[in-house]
Amino acid sequence: MKIKILITGGTVDKVYNELTGKLMFDDSHLGEMLERSRSTLGIDLEVLFLKDSLDMDDEDRSLILSKCLESSVDKIVITHGTDTMIETAKLLGSKIKNKTVVLFGAMIPYSVNNSDALFNLGAALSAVQSKENGVYVTMNGKLFDFDKVEKNKVLGVFEST
Amino acid sequence: MKIKILITGGTVDKVYNELTGKLMFDDSHLGEMLERSRSTLGIDLEVLFLKDSLDMDDEDRSLILSKCLESSVDKIVITHGTDTMIETAKLLGSKIKNKTVVLFGAMIPYSVNNSDALFNLGAALSAVQSKENGVYVTMNGKLFDFDKVEKNKVLGVFEST
Amino acid sequence: MKIKILITGGTVDKVYNELTGKLMFDDSHLGEMLERSRSTLGIDLEVLFLKDSLDMDDEDRSLILSKCLESSVDKIVITHGTDTMIETAKLLGSKIKNKTVVLFGAMIPYSVNNSDALFNLGAALSAVQSKENGVYVTMNGKLFDFDKVEKNKVLGVFEST
């Protein structure tokens, strides 16, 4: 079974910049995370860009959409910042009908202690293999339909609507 | 949605004993792992015992089976050592028809760098919510039916049969 | 041998805030770090404040100085942000003659992968026990006299002047 992972950045891939004392993007950690998972899945990784999702614009979302539409693989996982993940999910959900797409992110960067990123990757890869065509978001151990989820920014958790 | 996690030990929960220099069991890490996952699922944790699965006997497996059968919750995740996970899965699979049961373990303890345990927990919790009744094993990013999987002990990976 | 650790914040103690996506202070990690070190030293920890050293003012530095002067313990380690560590060291060095004071910090927070904080704590505790009275800075594996060190902000390392 072939799976594509499209990488867009978000908290998952942020790292601490020791010169500025701020968080930044360097490289994606998805390759390292997959190695750590001992995954024997056939996975094709593609970095679209590495951005905080608050910095993503319509052009970025169009690129994600077109990459999904033109993919020959019909199981697609997308890493995404949590702040606008649902906005992207809704765009994808309105346009993609014949593929299974699962978006996930993290509340804590993979490079920081106590990160949820590896857990969420496990959940996303499991869901993309078992769910029917459609667009989904997985966070907090739950799988949501793209149009029935919101981020509670006070609590920092994703909830059903 | 209510989920039960039955804890039996295995590599997931092994820790380094600094007095003996050997690996041992102390407490389960599942509570800490769930907190780290930022799970908002309703999960009931129960420690049955903490054993290397090579040390499990028929009585231990019977206990796991009876706990599954008598559980009022019909979504059950089981942590288990990898060496005899499939033996337990086959016992459960032959007896349990009206619940979804997912077994998982780890190749590297949660307390050791580069552990796959958190990834596998994410995969197991996702699978138990999305799969129909039956008994499954998840390792290496894949979900296996209980009677179509074996552990390749040379490579240290689970494979379809 | 009695040692006092004065905690002032700095990169050592920064943590990722999952609600804001920024770094912040919560509690000090020094207690946890000492436990991890298996230290059997008699150490008295005192949190003066938790600040980025760029946010420290003259009053903050005066507090650190007075705490050192009034301490009945003559071996003092101070955690400090790296950006103004040398400024504080120079103030202390000009006033404290009969104690051994060692300042240290970190380039990467203790809560982030690949942190140098624990290494630097080991170096600081070793130095405070072996050096004569005076004020010192330890970073990058080196021990510097307070008035013969500068931070190279381009490379992010401390160097002799």
Add this chain to the structure above:
Amino acid sequence: MKIKILITGGTVDKVYNELTGKLMFDDSHLGEMLERSRSTLGIDLEVLFLKDSLDMDDEDRSLILSKCLESSVDKIVITHGTDTMIETAKLLGSKIKNKTVVLFGAMIPYSVNNSDALFNLGAALSAVQSKENGVYVTMNGKLFDFDKVEKNKVLGVFEST
């Protein structure tokens, strides 16, 4: 200032073997640990062997001694298993008069959570730079003369005699 690190194995460098479920030696972590420490010291690393110190024999100790004696560098740090560290220290201490030698180890492998190895490396590198000629052991935050220390195997700590 030039420093030599002689690597002999011990708990510091043990890793979990996922095929056997036991601890083993693979490569040394000292290079990675030094990089993490952001050390700007001039350090020459040399792996003599990677052994549990319970498996070291007279020939192994003779090799360590001869490496110290013939070294052109007079500041030497040695990584060593804790079980027979003091035996080696006593041999070195009886023969080496014109160099500073500091032995250290770890109670928990560097590859395992909550390891003290990085702390002890920081302490050892600090001590080797500040102490006069002689042979020393550093563990638990303390620096011991080679002939005034014992390992309390019940508590797992090094103590003065």
